[in-house]
Amino acid sequence: xxxxxxxxxxxxxxxxxxxxxxxxxxxxxxxxxxxxxxxxxxxxxxxxxxxxxxxxxxxxxxxxxxxxxxxxxxxxxxxxxxxxxxxxxxxxxxxxxxxxxxxxxxxxxxxxxxxxxxxxxxxxxxxxxxxxxxxxxxxxxxxxxxxxxxxxxxxxxxxxxxxxxxxxxxxxxxxxxxxxxxxxxxxxxxxxxxxxxxxxxxxxxxxxxxxxxxxxxxxxxxxxxxxxxxxxxxxxxxxxxxxxxxxxxxxxxxxxxxxxxxxxxxxxxxxxxxxxxxxxxxxxxxxxxxxxxxxxxxxxxxxxxxxxxxxxxxxxxxxxxxxxxxxxxxxxxxxxxxxx
Numbered sequence: 001x002x003x004x005x006x007x008x009x010x011x012x013x014x015x016x017x018x019x020x021x022x023x024x025x026x027x028x029x030x031x032x033x034x035x036x037x038x039x040x041x042x043x044x045x046x047x048x049x050x051x052x053x054x055x056x057x058x059x060x061x062x063x064x065x066x067x068x069x070x071x072x073x074x075x076x077x078x079x080x081x082x083x084x085x086x087x088x089x090x091x092x093x094x095x096x097x098x099x100x101x102x103x104x105x106x107x108x109x110x111x112x113x114x115x116x117x118x119x120x121x122x123x124x125x126x127x128x129x130x131x132x133x134x135x136x137x138x139x140x141x142x143x144x145x146x147x148x149x150x151x152x153x154x155x156x157x158x159x160x161x162x163x164x165x166x167x168x169x170x171x172x173x174x175x176x177x178x179x180x181x182x183x184x185x186x187x188x189x190x191x192x193x194x195x196x197x198x199x200x201x202x203x204x205x206x207x208x209x210x211x212x213x214x215x216x217x218x219x220x221x222x223x224x225x226x227x228x229x230x231x232x233x234x235x236x237x238x239x240x241x242x243x244x245x246x247x248x249x250x251x252x253x254x255x256x257x258x259x260x261x262x263x264x265x266x267x268x269x270x271x272x273x274x275x276x277x278x279x280x281x282x283x284x285x286x287x288x289x290x291x292x293x294x295x296x297x298x299x300x301x302x303x304x305x306x307x308x309x310x311x312x313x314x315x316x317x318x319x320x321x322x323x324x325x326x327x328x329x330x331x332x333x334x335x336x337x338x339x340x
Contacts (some may be wrong), residue, residue: 002141003013005030018138019108024118026144029181030270035117051079062097069114105136148282150174165201175219176212184203226294242327249327309337
C-alpha cells in the first residue's frame with residue numbers, strides 16, 4: 001500500500017533517504033512538498049552542480065532517466081535525480097519503458113536517490129508496475145482531502161507548524177478556501193509570518209491577515225441558509241456580488257450541495273442529537289448544533305427539491321437557459337428558491 005506522505009516527510013526530515021521515490025495522486029501538494037524537500041536537502045549545496053540532475057517528463061524518456069540514475073556520484077556520497085511531471089513522459093505507457101523501470105527497481109544504485117513525481121494522476125493499481133513500485137520504492141499517494149476531513153487536516157497542519165487554531169476559525173478556512181492545499185497553505189503561511197511565537201489562531205486573525213470577512217463569507221452564508229435567515233443571506237450575497245472574482249459561484253454550488261447532503265444524511269439516519277449528528281456527518285460538535293437546526297428547517301422532501309435547484313443553477317452557469325442572468329444573480333435566485 002502507498003505510504004502516508006506525512007510519515008515520509010518525517011523520515012526525510014530525520015535524514016532518512018531511500019533509493020527510489022514514486023510520488024503520485026490527484027492532490028499535487030505533497031508531491032511538490034516531498035520533491036522540493038529532497039531537492040533542497042538530500043545533498044549539500046556545494047555538491048549539487050555535479051550530483052543533482054533535474055529532468056522534466058515531457059523532455060525525457062525512460063532510457064535517459066535510468067542512465068542518469070545509474071551514474072556514480074562525483075566526489076560525493078550520493079547523487080540525486082529528480083524527474084518532475086513524470087506523467088508527461090512520452091514513452092511512459094510503452095512496454096519496453098515499463099520493463100526498463102522494472103529492471104532498475106530490482107537493482108537500484110544505492111548511491112542514487114531517484115524521485116519520480118507523477119502529478120495529478122494515479123498509477124493503475126492493477127498494473128505490474130504499480131505492484132513493483134509498491135514493493136521496491138517509497139510509494140507515496142497524495143489524494144485530495146475530502147471536504148469533511150478538511151477541518152481536521154487544517155488543525156493538524158497548524159499543530160505541525162507549532163501553532164493551534166480554534167474550531168470556528170478552522171471551519172471558516174475550510175469553507176472559504178476549500179481543499180486546494182497549495183492555496184490554503186500559502187494563505188496560512190502569509191498569516192503565520194505575522195506571529196512571533198506559538199499562537200492560537202482565531203476568526204479575527206483570519207479576517208485580519210487573510211482577508212476573509214468574518215461576517216460575510218461562505219461559512220456564514222451556509223449558516224444563514226440553514227437557519228432560514230433571509231435578511232442575512234441576502235446581505236452576504238450582495239457583499240459577494242461586489243467582488244465576484246473573490247467569491248466564485250461554482251465552489252459555492254459545491255458547498256451548498258455538500259451542506260444539504262449532510263442534512264439528507266441526518267434525516268436518513270434519523271438521529272437529531274448534537275453528538276449523534278456530529279458522528280454521522282463528520283463535523284465538530286459546535287457545527288453539528290447548526291445542522292440539527294437546519295435539519296428541523298428542511299425536511300427531506302425540501303432537501304430533494306434543493307438538489308434540483310442546485311442542478312438548475314449549475315446548468316444556468318454553463319449557459320443552459322441562463323438568459324441574461326449574471327453569476328451573482330444566478331446565486332441569488334438559487335438561494336431565494338432554497339429559502340422560500
